Amino acid sequence: MPQINTTGDFDTEVDVLVVGAGGAGLVAALAAHEAGATVAVVEKYDRAGGNTGLSTGSVPGGGTKYQAEAGIEDSPERMAADLLRQSGPHEAEWLTHQLARQSAPMVEWLREDIGIELELITDYKHVGHSVPRLHAPKSRKGQDLVNDLVRALDEREIPLVLGHPVQDLLLNADGQVSGVIAAGERAAETRLGAPNIVLAANGFAGNREMVREYCPDVADAEYFGAHGSTGEAVAWVRDLGAKLENIGAYQGYAAVAYPHGSITSWTTVEKGGILINPSGVRFGDESTGYSGFAADVIANGGHAYVVFDERIRDYVAGNELEFRELVEMGGVKVASDPAELAAFFDVPADALTATIAQAAKDAESGAQGTPDAFGRSDFGFGPLTAPYAMCRTTPGLFHTQGGAAIDHDARPLKADGSVIPGLFATGGVAVGISGQQGGAGYSSGNGLLTAMGLGRVAGAAAANAPLPR
Ligand SMILES: Cc1cc2nc3c(=O)[nH]c(=O)nc-3n(C[C@H](O)[C@H](O)[C@H](O)COP(=O)(O)OP(=O)(O)OC[C@H]3O[C@@H](n4cnc5c(N)ncnc54)[C@H](O)[C@@H]3O)c2cc1C
Missing domain, CATH: 3.90.700.10 (Succinate dehydrogenase/fumarate reductase flavoprotein, catalytic domain)
Structure with missing residues (x-):
């Protein structure tokens, strides 16, 4: 269970603290900074990237200007219909529609405002897409996407604290999320305070026990993702009362x-x-x-x-x-x-x-x-x-897609519909859009769409400037 921090003493305090430096966390930090918040990112390992670094870096956008330039007709409605055809019915269909609407603005923001090198892949379509809509680095290597995002953080002087696994969330005396404890083999215990915390630590595919519990049909499959996806952030929100949705995806x-x-x-x-x-x-x-x-x-x-x-x-x-x-x-x-x-x-x-x-x-x-x-x-x-x-x-x-139920601003929801104040969930920590049929509902790009799409939503909302939905 998350700990109570009775003293309220922190080594450092910021407006928005982001846990995890993959695509979701780095995008959340950039979005929060753009909205005027002070931000820091804390990462378990000595290098940013996580699963995003291992991916092909393919980010879907339904109706981007790059598609129009290539003569491809697309729209958020067409994208949502495609994703829902592949996923089948599920517990967060509204999120499929919201992320489809936000996807083209996100891809254009990444390329034009943040300076990320993404190009439309036109050579072939991908699973679940009726038209080409994935945008990726020229190399098709996710680490290039991560390197560009880290460079964008550097340019904005957003601190990225590496080698500091977050061990637990801290709550204040009112039970409100107030910070985290980070500590590791080579990192002294550090208390980082923030009234808004974005959980971008990905899902639980690297945690055999959780995979066995939630995704039994792949319990014996080899895990090919990054080592950091060990499910602790999903467990924190679950222990704080969040409802889990699409959890077997x-x-x-x-x-x-x-x-x-x-x-x-x-x-x-x-x-x-x-x-x-x-x-x-x-x-x-x-x-x-x-x-x-x-x-x-x-x-x-x-x-x-x-x-x-x-x-x-x-x-x-x-x-x-x-x-x-x-x-x-x-x-x-x-x-x-x-x-x-x-x-x-x-x-x-x-x-x-x-x-x-x-x-x-x-x-x-x-x-x-x-x-x-x-x-x-x-x-x-x-x-x-x-x-x-x-x-x-x-x-x-490769990764798990289900997680905490969320509202439109990526705040985890309890079973009674109330939010957990101060907390935001993205990527593998949050409910995905890949349905309730194991791996069969996954469309190409759903991983980075829920990571970076929700990362942007969460970062902006955590900085008190929610995105249009
Ligand atoms: C081989 C492969 C190919 C893929 N190809 C694609 C693709 O082309 N398109 C697509 O959409 N999806 C793809 N995916 C899925 C996609 O990579 C993930 O869904 C996405 O990268 C998740 O982004 P994220 O930021 O949420 O997580 P990650 O990129 O994994 O980042 C999470 C970060 O949080 C850190 N972390 C974890 N726990 C803690 C903690 N306690 N304290 C501090 N930090 C912590 C991790 O170390 C990690 O750096 C692929 C996955 C794999 C494995």
């Missing part, structure tokens, strides 16, 4: 390259690739998306192989640096004959040959609008053709 990834540990781009699948189990057999509708399909892989033997062709390999490697690096590291094998390909991975040759032949028929029927036995009809470029390509993969958990 997460971002999974069906195809982390094994043993390389990098992403086998899902574009390989969207362009016509299929996933097979160790017996060389397809087992589901891959168009569910990389997140939802992770649970299928777990249920079908725990690892899988992505089968595509050289044409798709070259297309994706030409557009995506991380995939190109995987190819250069030898993570993708190519052979003109399915039996030869099967031999690389010790998969039954007959089964793989038959699976590829059937997939070619399915792709042809799919092009005529007839779905295959699993319900898939979109095979991108069409039937796979020799030379074929293949990569061994394992399913992973």
